[in-house]
Amino acid sequence: MTDSYASSRNGDLSPSQNGHAASSPSLGPNAGVSSVIRKKLMGYVGFANLPNQVHRKSVRKGFQFTAMVVGESGLGKSTLINTLFNTTLYAPKEPLPPTAERPKTVAIESIDADIEENGVRLHLTVVDTPGFGDFVNNDDSWRPIVENIESRFDSYLEQENRVNRQKVVDNRVHACLYFIQPTGHSLKQIDIEFMRRLHTKVNLIPVIAKADTLTDEEIADFKNRILADIAHHHIHIFQAPTYDNEDEETIAEAEEIASKIPFAVVGSDKVVATPDGREVRGRSYPWGIIEVDNEEHCDFVKLRQMLVRTYMEELREYTNDVLYENWRTEKLLSMGVAQDSSVFKEINPAERMQEDRVLHEAKLAKMEAEMKMVFQQKVQEKEAKLKQSEEELYARHKEMKDALDKQRSDLEEKKRKIESGRPLTPEKSNTSKKNRFLRA
Ligand SMILES: Nc1nc2c(ncn2[C@@H]2O[C@H](COP(=O)(O)OP(=O)(O)O)[C@@H](O)[C@H]2O)c(=O)[nH]1
């Protein structure tokens, strides 16, 4: 399905209005740095053309953007998508006959469209979630949606791990428009549950559906209560980053957009004639006409600016750098593939030293224990040896003592014989020698 539209009013993708390319952090060497030294150049260098280079590349490749719409049926999701991209992405739907078999779960449907405007191509995918919140029990309505978002992450991860990464198709959901019923009260349980489950996986953009059913005052109160609920439940909705090297106009625009969240929107793909003779996209009521492109009437224009003109690139970047990256780390960890965090994370030197010291101490303790063990072993060996030689010594000592005892008894025997006057039997030469000496 290819639709081409080139209205100058909606020139969101035209090169001259391409606000997001110039403010993309991947371009700005100053982005994110708080103390930027501003210098005057002495002549023309040429890098001012950088945004155009990136832009040209993107124009050649085309932009790929995936938006998801979630909300109870009949809140105007399909109508708003048609209004946003000014095409009939969704054909008018015939209401189901009362006898028709109705689906029992949230279905996920996606529609692809190539839209071209002033030579810029946008490959748009819209993921619709019919059935969300339509059942008696909606406790698990969020589940198929989370699964869908994660399976898109899965497919991207799988492509990233391929050897050939030339043709990576990015099917990840870059933004999720969450339609809040215009009750004028506050968020419902199902809204809170959905946002709590999804806010770490997708850029959430809350919108108040069919805002033409509420008065200005009611809308202002409702917005405040919604924001309070969101803050109370620590839900993170998409916030546009701000760069400090931006001009006042851009900053003012960013503030203006931020001040309208949650956007109170009205959708219509019909053109109606106003009493003063203009042809506008809007809804006609007996008491007047509500114009979707009129900022006095609703926040539709601001929502479109955020989604298409100003922050499309930021939404894609945040999806890739934060949401997908967190999911990937968690996934790898759960698979037991521990990422060496020291490679990726910034290192705090004090923490690092502390870690090193603990490691070093553990190593020392281990060495000490080993040395003790070796020492004890050696001592035991030595003791055993000593014991053995002691026994040997003792045996020898006994032997010698026995021999001596025998000699003494022999001598005493001899002495007794001599004293009794019996002649000595010449036994040994040394005794006879001794006797000779004695005689001399
Ligand atoms: N009052 C009002 N009605 C709307 C608006 N947007 C859509 N509708 C109507 O609401 C009905 C359901 O719209 P649809 O886009 O099919 O809702 P979906 O089920 O959320 O996709 C249709 O009759 C629309 O004409 C709106 O902003 N205000």
Ligand SMILES: [Mg+2]
């Ligand atoms: Mg629909």
